[in-house]
Structure formats: structure tokens, C-alpha cells
Amino acid sequence: MRILPYGEKAILLEFEQQISTAVSQQVQRWKQAILNAKITNLSHTIPAYASLVLVFDRPIKEVQITIDKIRALEVQAIQQGAVVTPKRRLKIPVCYELPYALDQSELVQNKQLPWEEIVAAHIGNIYRVYMLGFSPGFAFMGTIPVILEIKRKTSPRLKVPAGSVGIAGQQTGIYPDEIPGGWQIIGRTPIPIFAPLRENPFLFQAGDQVQFQAISPTQFLAIQAELEQQTFNWAQLYE
Amino acid sequence: MSKSLTINIIRTGLQTTIQDLGRPKYQSSGIPLGGALDRKAAIQSNYLVDNPLDAPVLEITLLGPKLQFSESCQIALSGADLSARLNGQELSRYATISVEAGDHLSFGKAQIGCRAYLAIRGNWAIQKWLGSASMATQHTENLTPDSLLSTGKTIQISIPKNIPPRQLKAQHFSYLTDTSALKVLPGPEFLAFDRKTIARFFAQTYRLGTASNRMGCRLEPSLEAYSWPRENISSGIVPGTVQMTNKGQAIVLLADAQTIGGYPRIVNLTEESLQRIAQLRPGAELRFSLIDYE
Numbered sequence: 001m002r003i004l005p006y007g008e009k010a011i012l013l014e015f016e017q018q019i020s021t022a023v024s025q026q027v028q029r030w031k032q033a034i035l036n037a038k039i040t041n042l043s044h045t046i047p048a049y050a051s052l053v054l055v056f057d058r059p060i061k062e063v064q065i066t067i068d069k070i071r072a073l074e075v076q077a078i079q080q081g082a083v084v085t086p087k088r089r090l091k092i093p094v095c096y097e098l099p100y101a102l103d104q105s106e107l108v109q110n111k112q113l114p115w116e117e118i119v120a121a122h123i124g125n126i127y128r129v130y131m132l133g134f135s136p137g138f139a140f141m142g143t144i145p146v147i148l149e150i151k152r153k154t155s156p157r158l159k160v161p162a163g164s165v166g167i168a169g170q171q172t173g174i175y176p177d178e179i180p181g182g183w184q185i186i187g188r189t190p191i192p193i194f195a196p197l198r199e200n201p202f203l204f205q206a207g208d209q210v211q212f213q214a215i216s217p218t219q220f221l222a223i224q225a226e227l228e229q230q231t232f233n234w235a236q237l238y239e
Numbered sequence: 240m241s242k243s244l245t246i247n248i249i250r251t252g253l254q255t256t257i258q259d260l261g262r263p264k265y266q267s268s269g270i271p272l273g274g275a276l277d278r279k280a281a282i283q284s285n286y287l288v289d290n291p292l293d294a295p296v297l298e299i300t301l302l303g304p305k306l307q308f309s310e311s312c313q314i315a316l317s318g319a320d321l322s323a324r325l326n327g328q329e330l331s332r333y334a335t336i337s338v339e340a341g342d343h344l345s346f347g348k349a350q351i352g353c354r355a356y357l358a359i360r361g362n363w364a365i366q367k368w369l370g371s372a373s374m375a376t377q378h379t380e381n382l383t384p385d386s387l388l389s390t391g392k393t394i395q396i397s398i399p400k401n402i403p404p405r406q407l408k409a410q411h412f413s414y415l416t417d418t419s420a421l422k423v424l425p426g427p428e429f430l431a432f433d434r435k436t437i438a439r440f441f442a443q444t445y446r447l448g449t450a451s452n453r454m455g456c457r458l459e460p461s462l463e464a465y466s467w468p469r470e471n472i473s474s475g476i477v478p479g480t481v482q483m484t485n486k487g488q489a490i491v492l493l494a495d496a497q498t499i500g501g502y503p504r505i506v507n508l509t510e511e512s513l514q515r516i517a518q519l520r521p522g523a524e525l526r527f528s529l530i531d532y533e
Binding site: 004005006007008009010012014017018019043044045046047048049050051052053055057059061062063064131132133134135136137138140151152153154155156158168169170171176177179180182194196197202 | 454475479507508
């Protein structure tokens with residue numbers, strides 16, 4: 001595990017670079033040990049799959065001293081019992097057809113597979129939500145079947161339509177809003193992922209299990225209409 | 240006893256938003272820090288009117304608005320020189336200014352810098368989200384409806400007693416005319432870049448691309464024949480992080496940027512460099528120079 005300075009006001013802890021439950025739990029344990037240690041001027045943390053950023057409220061003087069203090073918390077981190085337990089399973093409807101599958105040709109070309117097989121691989125897997133980040137409510141999910149792994153786009157889009165389902169590397173996720181992004185877009189869901197005025201604004205939480213279901217463009221529009229008229233049955237998303 | 244001031248927005252300008260020092264503790268939910276891009280200038284403008292240093296201010300970008308004040312009050316301008324005028328008369332920055340009821344504030348040509356900050360002494364009646372008045376980047380109309388200004392909108396401020404005027408000397412804003420290379424620190428993936436790429440990155444004179452905004456500065460040109468062998472696992476982003484996209488384009492991430500990213504992080508701007516880049520106009524030239532951690 002390496003600990004390094006990250007700009008003048010942050011420190012990065014980097015664990016084994018893989019998307020796995022074991023590493024995810026390590027991140028959570030270190031986060032808890034650090035919060036318990038009440039390090040001076042620490043403002044907040046940004047946990048990710050395999051890393052933890054510590055953000056301070058002012059520039060860190062003599063950063064190596066702080067890094068040494070953090071490394072000395074290893075025993076406490078190991079002793080933390082924090083575990084990310086599976087919470088709920090959600091079924092998310094996704095239309096994998098045009099005009100929603102924005103990167104269909106790039107995916108077909110790169111994978112040298114028919115589109116039906118690419119879609120089947122995406123929906124045939126149960127994903128774990130590892131963390132929220134990047135944008136409010138954006139849930140990072142893993143792990144993609146190996147045959148679907150693909151690099152980010154060489155040039156990120158300035159605007160990815162809200163609800164777009166993307167893949168990059170071993171990850172998959174859903175864009176909650178129209179924002180810039182570099183993931184390969186395989187389809188789109190009509191379900192709003194982040195609704196800040198909803199009682200619980202975030203559809204996903206770390207630890208959720210997610211499975212995708214293919215729907216037609218007609219079904220996509222029907223669900224959108226139900227959402228607008230507030231007749232959509234949200235219970236159907238949960239098992 | 241305090242009186243109530245109404246600011247009328249007669250003309251919006253290019254991008255006039257309300258910012259404070261952001262909402263720092265929500266990044267683990269994917270909510271960007273937000274807040275003034277030139278934090279030092281925002282703090283200085285609040286100091287000049289004796290508001291709390293994290294009080295809301297107007298962040299005025301390039302083409303300024305036209306405002307009218309319903310009551311007398313005290314204001315201060317900091318950051319960029321956008322040719323501010325009070326009732327047509329040239330107005331000083333970095334000093335407490337007394338405004339009379341009915342006065343107009345307007346702006347002209349951008350002379351120095353990109354973003355000006357206007358502090359108005361008093362308590363701003365602004366709807367906050369997660370403890371901050373800074374304009375939310377998404378669902379703005381629902382979350383921070385008061386913070387994106389448009390013609391016809393008003394701002395209500397409750398005005399306390401005046402303070403003796405204050406001033407800040409030129410040394411406090413000399414960074415606005417500094418054209419030296421921006422100091423940067425090695426980013427988390429710095430050592431994973433090959434030496435040629437590092438050399439080219441620092442040799443290059445960049446221009447601020449026109450697609451730059453509060454989320455990030457896209458620098459031009461991209462590095463030619465650039466390749467990155469691996470797919471990074473997404474990791475936390477702090478303002479000032481410089482990502483290199485797969486096409487070799489450097490993007491300097493700012494306060495409204497995403498909280499997690501997967502492109503390699505080549506360098507991080509120092510706090511001083513962040514202030515300076517917040518004041519660069521699209522098309523401006525910049526270079527980087529590497530310093531190390533203490």
C-alpha cells in the first residue's frame with residue numbers, strides 16, 4: 001500500500017489496484033481508522049475502489065510527517081471490523097438499442113462480437129456497487145465480464161445523456177445527469193438515478209447488487225411516461 | 240437595526256453566479272466541492288466589507304452584469320479588472336466602496352484576468368444546499384435557484400451598520416499579472432509516465448481551450464503520439480488535479496469537476512497556481528514548472 005502527497009492539501013492511500021470486495025473492505029477499514037485518529041486539519045475523505053483520498057482544509061506542512069503518522073495506523077486499520085455487506089438487489093431496465101446505445105459500433109468493432117452477445121454478457125452478470133462518486137449519485141459497479149472489458153473513449157464526450165449506461169475497464173455505471181464523460185455507452189435507462197428532492201436522492205448505495213434487464217425503445221418511452229405521470233411502480237426495481 | 244437591500248439584475252452578463260467556499264464534505268457522495276474558483280479573491284472581497292470570509296459573493300466571468308442597488312450599502316471588488324463602473328464612473332478594486340440608493344454598477348472590457356468577485360456587506364438571503372450558497376452544477380433551479388443570476392432576478396441582503404473603509408495593497412493581487420510558469424507538483428501517476436512525455440509536457444506552451452469552464456480547463460494542443468498503456472481504476476479527484484486523456488489532452492480539474500476519475504493524474508497545481516489559472520481567459524497561454532513536495 002503506498003501513501004503519497006496529492007497536491008498541497010491532500011494525501012492519497014493506494015491499495016492493490018483491483019476491483020474486489022477484499023480491497024474495498026480494506027479501503028473502508030483504513031477510512032475508519034483514520035477518522036478515529038482525528039488527524040489535525042483533516043476535512044473529509046474520498047473513498048474509491050482501491051484508494052482513499054484524505055482532503056485537508058489547508059496546505060499540509062512537512063507532509064512526510066503526516067504520512068508517517070498515517071502509516072503508523074496500520075494496526076488500527078487491520079483491527080477495524082468495518083465490512084461492506086450486501087444490502088439489496090436492484091433490477092434496472094436498460095434499452096440497448098439505437099439511439100440509446102451510443103457506442104454500439106465502437107463496441108462491436110473493438111470486441112469483434114455481434115451486438116446480441118455483447119448485450120447478453122452485460123445483462124447476464126450481477127454487479128456490486130462499490131462506491132458513489134464522479135457525479136452526484138453515480139454508482140460505480142463491477143465487475144464486467146472479461147470479454148466486455150474496453151478502454152475509455154480516446155476523447156471524452158462533452159455531454160453524455162442522463163441515464164446512459166457506460167462501461168470502462170472492468171467497471172459499469174449509469175450517468176445520473178447530462179455531464180461530460182469518457183465511458184463507452186452501451187444503452188440507457190429511463191430510471192432517474194439521482195433525484196435530489198426525493199426523500200432518498202440516491203437510487204444506489206455502496207454494497208447494493210445490481211442486474212440489468214433489456215427493454216425495447218417502446219418500453220423505454222412507456223416507463224418515462226409513467227415516471228412523468230408519477231404512476232411508475234418503484235417496487236418492481238427491487239427484489 | 241438593519242435595513243433590507245434589493246439588488247436588481249438589469250443585465251446578467253456572460254456568467255454571473257453566487258459562490259462561497261463550497262460544500263467540502265459531500266465529495267464521497269459524488270457532489271463536487273464547488274465555490275469560488277479564485278478562493279483568495281473571494282475571501283479578500285469579503286474581508287474588505289467585513290463579511291464572514293465564507294459569505295456568498297458574486298463570481299463575475301468576463302462580461303459583467305448590470306446591477307442596481309435599492310439602498311445605500313458597502314461593496315468591494317476583487318479578482319479580475321473588468322472595467323467596473325459605478326454610475327458610469329470608474330470604480331477601484333480591492334477597497335471598500337460606499338454605494339448610494341439607486342446607484343448602478345456595470346462592467347466593460349476585461350482588462351486583467353477572467354473572474355471578478357463582488358462582495359456586498361450584509362447577510363444574503365440565499366437558499367443554500369448542503370450548507371453552501373454556491374451554485375449547484377446540476378438541478379440548479381431546484382437546489383440553488385437564487386445562485387444562477389438572470390435578468391430580472393433580485394438578491395435580498397439585510398444590511399448592518401457601515402464599517403470604516405478598508406484597502407488591500409497591490410502585493411495582495413500581484414498574482415493577476417504574473418505570467419511565469421505555473422508551479423505544479425508530481426501527481427499520483429507522475430512516475431508512470433515515460434520520460435519523453437514528461438519532457439514534452441513541461442516544454443509545451445499551452446493555450447486555455449474555449450471549452451474550458453468551472454469544471455475544468457481543457458488545454459491545447461494535445462500531446463502528439465501519446466499513449467497510455469493501462470486502464471486506471473477510478474480514484475478521487477481534488478481541484479488542481481491535471482488529467483491526461485487517452486488522446487493526450489491535459490485537463491486541469493477545477494471546483495465543479497467530478498469527484499472521481501480514471502484518467503492518469505500527471506501533476507497537481509499548487510494553491511497559488513489554481514488561483515492564477517482561475518484568472519486566465521480562454522486563449523491565454525500557460526506553461527508548467529515542476530516543484531517537489533517539501
